[in-house]
Amino acid sequence: MSGSQPLLLGVRHHGPGSARAVRAALDAAVPEAVLIEGPPEADALVPLAADQGMRPPVALLAHAVDEPGRSAFWPLAEFSPEWVAIRWALEHDVPARFIDLPATHTLAWRKAEEEAEAEVEEENPSGPSAEHTLRLDPLAVLAETAGYDDPERWWEDVVEHRGAGAPGDGTRDREAALAPFAALEEAMGALRETYGAGGHDRDLVREAHMRLQLRSAQREFGDSVAVVCGAWHVPALRRKSAVTADRALLKGLPKVKADMTWVPWTHRRLSRASGYGAGIDSPGWYGHLFGAPDRPVERWLTKVAGLLREEDRIVSSAHVIEAVRLAGTLAAMRGRPLPGLTETTDAVRAVMCDGSDVPLALVHDRLVVGDVLGEVPDTAPAVPLQRDLTLLQRRLRLKPEALERELELDLRKENDAERSRLLHRLRLLGIGWGEPARSRGSTGTFRETWRLRWEPELSVRVAEAGVWGTTVAAAATARAEADARAARALADVTALAEHCLLAGLRDALPVVMRVLADRAALDADVGHLAQALPALVRSLRYGDVRGTDTTALAEVAAGLAERVFVGLPPACTALDADAAEQMRGHVDAVHGAVGLLAESSAASHGDLRARWRSVLRSLSGRDTVPGVIRGRAVRLLLDEGEVGQDEAARLMGLVLSPGTPPQDAAAWIEGFVGGGGGMLLVHDERLLGLVDAWLTGVPADAFTDVLPLLRRTFAAYEPGVRRTLGELVRRGPGVRGGASAGRTAGIPGFAPEPDTERAEAVLPLVRLLLGLDTDDKDLAGVGT
Incomplete structure (x- = not known):
């Protein structure tokens, strides 16, 4: 050269x-x-x-x-x-x-x-x-x-x-x-x-x-x-x-x-291979090699020891010295001029991690790879949307970080509410900086939990979203309006309305609601209507928390509910097993939505709950409706207090009579006690006795057909509930619910009828938790 x-x-x-x-x-x-x-x-x-x-x-x-x-x-x-x-x-x-x-x-x-x-x-x-x-x-x-x-x-x-x-x-x-x-x-x-x-x-x-x-x-x-x-x-x-x-x-x-x-x-x-077409597996290690002025192995193992100490592992200076010696010995045995990443990793595993790969995985993630995030000056060219996002991040004190972190928001605080709106707007734009997570604390609608992690590719998503507007709010509004017009399914439009409320896009809501009303008027599929209703009702709750006017939303939701009430009974006839199971999910979703909608101050369409109960009664008494839906309807009426314990036992007795095919009876049981119905059987010995007697009487040739349905039903119960049911069945009929001389005497919670005295004992504490007016007499004995 x-x-x-x-x-x-x-x-x-x-x-x-x-x-x-x-x-x-x-x-x-x-x-x-x-x-x-x-x-x-x-x-x-x-x-x-x-x-x-x-x-x-x-x-x-x-x-x-x-x-x-x-x-x-x-x-x-x-x-x-x-x-x-x-x-x-x-x-x-x-x-x-x-x-x-x-x-x-x-x-x-x-x-x-x-x-x-x-x-x-x-x-x-x-x-x-x-x-x-x-x-x-x-x-x-x-x-x-x-x-x-x-x-x-x-x-x-x-x-x-x-x-x-x-x-x-x-x-x-x-x-x-x-x-x-x-x-x-x-x-x-x-x-x-x-x-x-x-x-x-x-x-x-x-x-x-x-x-x-x-x-x-x-x-x-x-x-x-x-x-x-x-x-x-x-x-x-x-x-x-x-x-x-x-x-x-x-x-x-x-x-x-x-x-x-x-x-x-x-x-x-x-x-990742990009641009130059080259990628490396250990950028943290390479960065250390480049920055270490001398003794790279000793300095690296000292870093590893510091990380493990932060994770409460016992790592002393003696561990570092021994790891350095072992890495050097391994390099000499392998004919290498200096210990490399392989030798230092083997030394860390043997000396500092006691042979375990679990803490070693942490070392690899935090040090060998690392989560270092670079920075660029404000003078660098950027699309207007990126500049607006940067200003919002600074004002709301939401710094982009490469390391994933959890963010708890209290929507009653203005700064947290603005953070929530920003994150929801970015999600609507396809910029997945934050993902909603399940809160480990309160489940109230005024709390949100997010997992934040800034990836470099999000810069591309920001540039891509720049075609919708120059600010985050304007871009999200334009994107929501366009998505509403392009949406094909009614459930997509209702989900979009929910997103608009979460994101605080007041200007986009009229367009979305107009599209929603048009789609709801043209869609005759009860399944689609039932899928759309829960999202709308959830939106009403979000609007209450965020101070959003949801009157128009409540009008559409009530209209959808009325159409579901009319179309659901005929839609539940002549269904195969898979379709019946799907329709049962729709019934559960509508039941929860109607309860929330009826409690909404914006709903002024009469007693929605009463009309829904009449629909459930119609479903529970039609022989053409699959058993899983009939059983679910009876269970919901029982939970609402519209059907008493005696009536529920009578209906179950009719279904479990010898004239009913075993598969139909098993489907009815799945609908009635599926999901959270385990405690119902635990506390009502008559229902459990009916199921027990029916199951023991199923013919041998039909038992193998019934077993998968029953297994699916009871497998959903908590282990403690299944254990209690097994113990009650083991004791045998006529023993569980007898007089005080029976085997269950002294076991609280097992009796033919509910124990009203024990139930009333918790009322003062419940009133206190709910913030209701109480007097000293009501609270007597609470906490003792």
Whole structure:
């Protein structure tokens, strides 16, 4: 590599050893210009790398202007050779330019390739052909040639653990600084001679563009030019090629209009192949190797010990010393120049984790990979929606973080209510920063729990959502209106109305409600109406908490309920087993919705609950209605107090009579005591006795048909309930509910009738919990 030629520095993307070597080579050669593998559209963004607000890992994001979801990333970490080259150029006031194929072609090319792959999959559903998927991995070939079965271990031994001087070490002469690149170029040259493009046909076009850019830089700066690119490309850039031939390869490439900016990235996402086409499995480890000034193994194991101590594991200094010794011994036994990640991991498992992989998984997740999230300055280009989102995040004190965290919100507080609206609006826009979670505390409607985790890909979703508006509120409103008009199912529109209330989109609600009313008027499917009603009623509760006017919503919900009441009985006839089970779910959902709707102050349509009870009575008495629905109707009427215990026992006795086919009887039982019906059988000995007597009388030839239904019914009970039922059945009939002389004498809760004295004892405490007016007499004895 003579001084009369441009300086070609072949690197491994995201390699700390390559990054140190690039710094040393640039210090030794001091070129007048630095050319870097990357999209040329990013040249204007290079100065931002010197901004105080820029903290890697970051990525160059390119996306199509007309189709923001079509995007590509070029990630850069602190230990990426390209980032080191950019920073060196800025520190030495040297021009830094990107020379790879422009993103305008890359994005268009990817779209064409995706369409071609879709056609191939359609023609060959079994999968792509072998020649289509074969791609050469240069590091794997070199590692195998050297006798290694792991490319990562080979790279660590050859590059990361040899000649690892501190970054910026200027004591080495030019030849020593350039020697690693000469050796790597020679190896890659041999591979290119043997394998050609190695299945990477697009590389030929990219390399043609790089050669043209290199020639242009040489005309401007002479041969005092340094090129930092993947080592695989160096032989192609060194090779002499006619300008006309290179331009011919670039002729006719597809194009799209593209925008580019800097976005935050994470260590975890560095493991993905994107942009440069390279990914690493241990970014946290590589970052440590690059940043450690000396004794990398000792410093690493000290980090591991600190993490394990934070998790309350007993790890002392002696453990660290022993782990360092063991890692060194393992490296010597394996013929490695220094302990690598494999040796340190084995040492941590044996010495600090007592041979367990459970704490080792934590070390891998937190340290080997890590959740470092980069930052970009406010001056970086961004779509207006991103700027509005950034301002909202700051005002609401919701900082994006790579590590998943849980957020508890109290909607009675204004700041928490605004946070909730922001997160719901982002979900409606397809920006999944937060996901609702089940609260471990209160289940009231004034509380929400979210799991937050910011992923770099969300920057693409923000850019994509920018077509809907310049602010989060405006974009969410426009998206909701468009989704409402495009929705095909009634349940989709009701779910959208619920989302609008949660997100506080007052301007979108009129459009959504108009579409909802139109769809509800045209939809005659009772199943669709029953699916839509619960979401509407839930929306009424959310509106109460958030102070939203839900009058129009209540009108539509009451209208839907009336239509369900009319259409449900005929819709429940002539159903097979699967359809009957689905309809039972609809009945349960409507029952809960009617209860909430009837309690709503906005509902002024008479006694909805009374009309619903009449529907249940109709369902319970029709022989053409499947048993599972009839049984469920009787159970709901029993819970509502419309059917007494005696009447419920009489109806069950009729169904379980010998004239009823066993399968129909089992289905009725499943509907009546399925779900939470276990306690009903525990406390009502007559019902349990009826089931017990019927089951023992089922003929042997029908028992195998009945058993799956019964197993499904009783398997849903809590273990304690099943155990109690088994004990009651074991005692036998005529013993459980007798007089005080029976076996159950002294066992509270088991009697022919409810124990009103015991039930009334809890009333004062219930009134106190509900905040109802009480007097000292009512509270006498509470808490004693």
